[in-house]
Amino acid sequence: MFNNEGLMTRRVREGRLMENSQAEDKITNWVAPNDKSGEFKRGQSQFRNAIKKGGEFPPEKGRYLLYVSYACPWAHRALIVRQLKGLQDIIPYVSVHWNMQEKGWRFATASDDDAPGDSVAPDPLGHEYLRDIYFEVDPEYKGRFTVPTLFDKKTGRIVSNESAEIIRMMYTEVFPLLLFQIFGAGLETDGWQFDDLLEDKYKQVDLFPKELQKEIEETNTWTYDTINNGVYKSGFATTASAYESACTALFTSLSRVESHLSTQTSGPYYHGTHITEADVRLFTTMIRFDVVYVQHFKTNIRDVRSGYPYIHQWLRELYWNVPAFGETTQWEHIKRHYTRSHSQINPYGITPLGPEPPILGLGEEVPAVRFALERLGRK
Ligand SMILES: N[C@@H](CCC(=O)N[C@@H](CS)C(=O)NCC(=O)O)C(=O)O
Known part of the structure; x- marks a missing residue:
């Protein structure tokens, strides 16, 4: 099972945690202390796959889990679009606790009583921190542990951690979109990603x-x-x-x-x-x-x-x-x-x-x- 973490993975992860806690580049240093420009430079999201009919990650009810934080504006995009497109029964979500510290986002526990809202809950896959998922997927992962994260329970992989693309997956084909970005052509689709699974009134919601x-x-x-x-x-x-x-x-x-x-x-x-x-x-x-x-x-x-x-x-x-x-x-x-x-x-x-x-x-x-x-x- 995906969430049975192997000993090796755990060792790698714990080693990395120690390294990180000693390192200058703590995740809560938004600007590196030695960066004289003082400018915040946002890194690129690392997981950039797509849910696509006939692809590696096909649209399927209940297969994907969306990790969000209610605090986060990027994750909030995904929650809004999920609801606008009527995907509530198709893509379940979990919100992490709002308090993000050295180890990044953590899941709420049964004793947290200061984080209201639906689905602010322990991770159904049993992880304590969002970072645990990233390291299980890739023990050598070097990026940030961000929300939103769209996770595929079937393959145990992260589909995407880029909100701009996660929201588009909910209503467009991704590849024609890339062509559109390159050639500026009109977007042709053979139907939206999840539309076969949706009620008619939601099929008509076209955000693009x-x-x-x-x-x-x-x-x-x-x-x-x-x-x-x-x-x-x-x-x-x-x-x-x-x-x-x-x-x-x-x-x-x-x-x-x-x-x-x-x-x-x-x-x-x-x-x-x-x-x-x-x-x-x-x-x-x-x-x-x-x-x-x-x-x-x-x-x-x-x-x-x-x-x-x-x-x-x-x-x-x-x-x-x-x-x-x-x-x-x-x-x-x-x-x-x-x-x-x-x-x-x-x-x-x-x-x-x-x-x-x-x-x-x-x-x-x-x-x-x-x-x-x-x-x-x-x-
Ligand atoms: N480009 C990403 C940015 C996501 C992002 O930075 N999310 C923040 C929360 S608002 C996060 O999870 N930060 C944790 C970190 O950077 O360690 C997206 O749009 O999905």
Whole structure:
């Protein structure tokens, strides 16, 4: 059985743990202490296989296990898409505990009572840490132990640990997609990966419609670099110049998003009437913005609720009106993970109380905005 760890594997793993704990490159050093640039440089995800009809990893009900953390914006993408595509019975998931320390993500135990939410549970395959799975799959593994991780129970292998690709597997063929990226051609598919297993209403959910593919890809490029990853580059920077450059780029891009949304009149979503991948990828960063990033990552030129009315409206529309977004958002995991796992940023691990509420209701505004609207006779 896959989870019967062999003695050799265990020895290799324990040896590696000792090496790692002595090494300079501890996993909680987000920027290497000797890196003078002070810039956070995100490594490449190492497992890049795909679920594909007729491939090594075919779509099958119950075969794959999705490891996530409710705290993590990259994993949150996968939870949202799983629900939007109605894959709940097809791809089960487990969320790790929010507290990530030297050995990386750990699974919750029966005695944890501070990590609410569905599926925050011991690993059904019996591991204590997420890293244990990576080392069982590859005792020589040298990358990071990240969520989301999509695991194949049948072969005991990791299919992918790259969220951008995991979400696409849930609704597209991967190979035509690569062709599309190389040649810029329209995406032809012979049906979505899991569609044969889905109810009709979910088959119709197309998060990457043909007519928007080019635009979505272009948006992804700058959104990833300056917003999704931009908050991390600001927050993990260890020099003022690295921080200032990331933070400036981030707010330039937020203005770009704000201006895009202000011209979007056909519907509440990033591309108007239908939810697309663009909404998913932006949402998971923006929902964490006011509650964590503004103070913890020092991305405080503005916050969303008082500084970006269009983003604020778009964000609340998704959170309150689309269950896949609201139901997968776990505030306790989000707030506690960042503030208590990043001791180089917050050595005392104190979690700020505010802002309260973590997200405003659809008709609510911060007092200054409400006051201004009342003055203008709009409320
Ligand atoms: N590019 C990856 C990034 C995933 C990632 O960095 N996840 C974080 C949590 S938000 C993680 O697991 N970090 C653990 C580590 O780096 O040790 C993806 O999008 O899937």
